[in-house]
Amino acid sequence: GAGVSQSPSNKVTEKGKDVELRCDPISGHTALYWYRQSLGQGLEFLIYFQGNSAPDKSGLPSDRFSAERTGGSVSTLTIQRTQQEDSAVYLCASSLAQTGRTEAFFGQGTRLTVV
Amino acid sequence: GNSVTQMEGPVTLSEEAFLTINCTYTATGYPSLFWYVQYPGEGLQLLLKATKADDKGSNKGFEATYRKETTSFHLEKGSVQVSDSAVYFCALSDRGGRRALTFGSGTRLQVQP
Numbered sequence: 652g653a654g655v656s657q658s659p660s661n662k663v664t665e666k667g668k669d670v671e672l673r674c675d676p677i678s679g680h681t682a683l684y685w686y687r688q689s690l691g692q693g694l695e696f697l698i699y700f701q702g703n704s705a706p707d708k709s710g711l712p713s714d715r716f717s718a719e720r721t722g723g724s725v726s727t728l729t730i731q732r733t734q735q736e737d738s739a740v741y742l743c744a745s746s747l748a749q750t751g752r753t754e755a756f757f758g759q760g761t762r763l764t765v766v
Numbered sequence: 767g768n769s770v771t772q773m774e775g776p777v778t779l780s781e782e783a784f785l786t787i788n789c790t791y792t793a794t795g796y797p798s799l800f801w802y803v804q805y806p807g808e809g810l811q812l813l814l815k816a817t818k819a820d821d822k823g824s825n826k827g828f829e830a831t832y833r834k835e836t837t838s839f840h841l842e843k844g845s846v847q848v849s850d851s852a853v854y855f856c857a858l859s860d861r862g863g864r865r866a867l868t869f870g871s872g873t874r875l876q877v878q879p
Contacts, residue, residue: 655809684866684867686867686869692871692872693770693855693869693870693871693872694810694855694857694867694869696866696867696868696869699866707866710866742809742810744810744867754812754815755812755867756811757802757809757810757811758809759808759809760809
């Protein structure tokens with residue numbers, strides 16, 4: 652596609668429910684990242700996929716959060732038993748290689764509201 | 767670990783004023799440095815970058831110089847426009863450590879006509 656696509660753009664869910672957020676990276680990009688942006692805050696790193704290497708999950712805030720990347724392309728971020736503090740904008744980005752050498756392109760984000 | 771510290775906003779300027787947004791960093795390796803911008807209602811986009819010491823990144827009249835001795839990457843523009851109103855994020859990618867971008871907290875710039 653032309654850019655990084657995320658869906659849904661907005662999600663309202665009840666506390667305790669599970670949610671899945673989807674990211675379609677730019678075709679051919681081997682690196683994929685998930686970040687979380689809380690209101691008035693910077694971007695918090697969640698997880699990083701690079702090709703077939705084991706993902707860097709060091710930013711996931713709890714075991715309620717998980718992500719997978721199927722076929723080296725589409726990624727899904729899953730939040731189980733959502734809590735109100737999970738409310739944030741979840742951003743996905745992709746790049747041709749590690750960000751030190753090439754630009755990371757960001758999607759528009761999914762705004763998650765837990766009520 | 768890696769961290770990025772940037773000045774808190776909002777920064778409010780009149781059109782044609784000079785802009786500086788300070789950014790300092792700590793990194794375990796030898797990072798690449800970036801400025802990203804988020805215009806109202808839009809996604810994050812790369813504004814400029816520098817990959818080694820003394821490099822100057824520039825784009826759209828904005829500049830930032832990679833200063834290893836002061837671990838800084840301050841963003842400057844000589845004459846801001848209303849259209850520059852946005853949130854600016856300083857970031858680093860540490861090739862010696864975590865390769866994902868580490869971001870600062872963002873600085874909101876408001877330019878008044």
